[in-house]
Amino acid sequence: MERILLVEDNKSLAKLISMKIASELSFEVDIAYTFKEAQLFMRQYKYFLALLDLNLPDAPNGEIVDSVIKQNIPCIVLSGNINKAFRQQMLEKDIIDYVGKNGIEDIDYTISIIERLSKNRQHKVLIVDDSMVFRQLMQIMMKNLFFQVFAVGHGEEALSILEQNPDTRIVLTDYHMPVMDGLELTKEIRKKFKKSELSILAISGNEESEVSAMFLKNGATDFIKKPFSKEEFSCRVNNAIEALENLDTITNHANRDFLTGLYNRRYFFKTLNLYFQRCVNDEESFVVAMVDIDHFKKINDTYGHEVGDSAIVHLSELLRANTKEGDMVSRFGGEEFCIVLKDITVSTAEGVLEKLRHKVETSPLILADESEISFTISIGAVSQVEDSLEGMVNQADMLLYKAKHAGRNLLVFE
Numbered sequence: 449m450e451r452i453l454l455v456e457d458n459k460s461l462a463k464l465i466s467m468k469i470a471s472e473l474s475f476e477v478d479i480a481y482t483f484k485e486a487q488l489f490m491r492q493y494k495y496f497l498a499l500l501d502l503n504l505p506d507a508p509n510g511e512i513v514d515s516v517i518k519q520n521i522p523c524i525v526l527s528g529n530i531n532k533a534f535r536q537q538m539l540e541k542d543i544i545d546y547v548g549k550n551g552i553e554d555i556d557y558t559i560s561i562i563e564r565l566s567k568n569r570q571h572k573v574l575i576v577d578d579s580m581v582f583r584q585l586m587q588i589m590m591k592n593l594f595f596q597v598f599a600v601g602h603g604e605e606a607l608s609i610l611e612q613n614p615d616t617r618i619v620l621t622d623y624h625m626p627v628m629d630g631l632e633l634t635k636e637i638r639k640k641f642k643k644s645e646l647s648i649l650a651i652s653g654n655e656e657s658e659v660s661a662m663f664l665k666n667g668a669t670d671f672i673k674k675p676f677s678k679e680e681f682s683c684r685v686n687n688a689i690e691a692l693e694n695l696d697t698i699t700n701h702a703n704r705d706f707l708t709g710l711y712n713r714r715y716f717f718k719t720l721n722l723y724f725q726r727c728v729n730d731e732e733s734f735v736v737a738m739v740d741i742d743h744f745k746k747i748n749d750t751y752g753h754e755v756g757d758s759a760i761v762h763l764s765e766l767l768r769a770n771t772k773e774g775d776m777v778s779r780f781g782g783e784e785f786c787i788v789l790k791d792i793t794v795s796t797a798e799g800v801l802e803k804l805r806h807k808v809e810t811s812p813l814i815l816a817d818e819s820e821i822s823f824t825i826s827i828g829a830v831s832q833v834e835d836s837l838e839g840m841v842n843q844a845d846m847l848l849y850k851a852k853h854a855g856r857n858l859l860v861f862e
Contacts, residue, residue, distance in 0.1 A: 449476045452562070453498040455486045455512055456526065457505055465499065465555055472559055473566070483507035483515070490519050497522040497544070497565065499558065502529070510538070517542050522592060524561060526554075539678055544592050564686055568594040571689055572613055575599040576606040576633060577622040577651070586620060589681060603628025607636060616646060617692055618685065623652035623659065631662060638667035644695045647688040651676075705779040707757060708764035713786075716778040717837065720788060724837040734790050735797040736840040737829035738848040739767070739804075741783040742856040747823060755815065759783075759823060762813045770804045786841060794831045794861075801827050801859050809857060824857035832862065 452475045456462040459481065466477040475496060480486035483506045486498075498521050502510040516523045525538050526549045538546045545561055548554045573595040577583040583599050590597045598609050598616070602625045610616055619637060621630040628636075634648050650663040653674035660671040669691075670684055703715040711719075727734055741747070741763060748756040760783055767777045767785060776788040789797045805827055812820040828847030834840045843862075851858040 449474060450496040451476045451478060451493050453478050453480065453486065453489055453493075453495045453516075453521070455480045455483075455498065455504065455516075456501040457481050457503070458501070461549065465558070468555055468559055469562065473562055475562070481505075483512055486512060487515070490516070490521065495521050497524065497562070499524050499526055501549075502527045502538075513538070513541060513543065522565075522594070524558065526558070542588070542592070545679070545682065564690075565594045567693070568686075568689065569596070571618070572596045572598065572616040573618045573620065573685075574606060574609055574613075574616050575620045576601075576603060576625070576630065577620075578602055578625040579622070582622070589678060590620075590685070593682060593685060602626055603630070603633035603636070606633055610637065610640075618688055619646065619648045620685075621648065621650055623650065623654055623663075631666060634663060634666050634668050643667065643669060644692070644699070647692055649684065649688060708761055708779050710764050710768070710785070711776065711778045713778060713780045716776065716780075716786060720776060721837050723788075723790070724840075728833060732791055733793060733831065734788060735792060735794070735801075735829055735831045736837075736844045737787045737789070737797075737801055737827055738780075738841070738844040739763075739785040739787060739825050739827050740848055740852070742824045742826055742852075744783040744823075747821065751821065755813075755821065756783075758815070759813050759821065762811075763808060763825065766808055766811060767804070770807055771800070786844070797829065797831065798859070798861050801829055801861065805857065805859050826851040826856050827859040827861075829859065829861045 452469060454462055454466055454477050456465070462479045462481070466479055469475055469477050478489050478493065480489050483504045498516050500512050500516060500523050502513070502525060504512060513523065513525060522544055524544050525546045527546065528549055535546055547558050573590050575583055575586045575590065575597065577586065578601050587597050587599050598613065600606050600609060604627050606619065621633055623630040630650055634650065637646065637648060647669040648667060649670045649672060650668045651672045651674060652659055663671050669688055672681065672684055703711055705712045741759060744756065747759055764779065767787065771777055771787060771789065774790050778786045780786050789800060805825060808825045812822040814820055826848055828844045828849065828851055830840055830843045830847060834843060847860040847862060851860040
């Protein structure tokens with residue numbers, strides 16, 4: 449488990465913050481009440497970040513901040529001092545943020561920052577600016593927010609980076625640049641990436657109000673005017689990534705089955721119809737299989753619907769574990785699933801499906817009381833390409849029906 453160093457001489461406050469972090473986040477917290485104790489902890493452990501009080505009994509003037517920064521530990525300053533000049537002095541140091549400690553709201557805000565920083569590690573950010581000084585400044589700020597950072601000097605380089613890293617979530621671009629300016633770059637990016645996939649934050653010192661309007665009309669998510677404060681910059685970037693994550697969540701709920709997490713029927717046909725057409729054109733072989741739990745009603749009637757749901761989840765995990773990463777496994781409804789085995793020969797597919805049938809038969813569901821429930825599946829599979837994907841699914845469903853009537857726990861493949 450990753451660790452957070454909390455340096456705070458108020459023992460009650462320190463314990464409250466530590467308990468909040470432990471209950472809401474997956475971090476272990478070490479509490480130091482003095483500068484000396486903090487130094488001992490830093491020699492012993494590696495930290496994700498540090499939360500620092502400025503006024504310690506043996507370091508009353510914020511000495512702890514410089515000490516932690518020298519150890520390359522990211523830090524958030526906690527202080528009851530809201531003096532504007534002092535706050536600015538702290539923010540000029542290489543810290544993540546400066547937060548008050550005047551109530552539970554400040555603690556909750558600190559928790560939200562830590563959670564945000566932890567999530568940021570999975571996201572890639574691209575900085576595009578022809579000024580090396582400003583580019584390096586933004587790199588430092590973005591790395592302090594725990595992003596994976598790329599930085600280039602003009603638009604054409606940026607497009608090359610995006611081609612190599614299509615999972616980039618934020619582009620920060622200057623306006624005036626050689627080769628390709630920020631507005632042209634924005635237009636080019638939007639030809640390939642939707643706003644729901646990637647955010648573009650335009651940055652410019654141009655005083656003309658229509659510049660921001662031009663960027664926003666051509667696909668920018670936000671516009672930041674130079675000069676800007678570290679706090680403003682961090683808030684705008686974090687707001688942009690949170691908006692993308694929220695869209696991801698909404699999209700995921702729309703495309704996924706709520707019980708198993710597998711793709712649902714709607715997403716299956718939306719996505720696989722394009723794949724079907726490509727396979728027909730390229731003569732790529734694939735197999736469509738319908739899978740159904742045998743005597744599922746008996747499981748529900750005997751053990752209850754909760755156990756029936758557990759059986760469905762158990763089967764979904766077996767289906768995922770015994771198919772390739774690129775294959776499609778979807779829950780169509782109830783106890784019925786559809787699998788598409790991609791780029792595979794008929795003989796190999798038959799072996800995969802037969803192995804899957806046997807795996808289910810020999811992998812009982814284990815309940816909370818450690819009792820076991822065994823069940824089997826029937827499978828209907830087809831490799832002959834019909835006029836449409838829906839036609840293949842219907843044919844596989846007919847073969848599934850055939851397997852049921854032939855005694856169940858069978859694979860029928862044509």
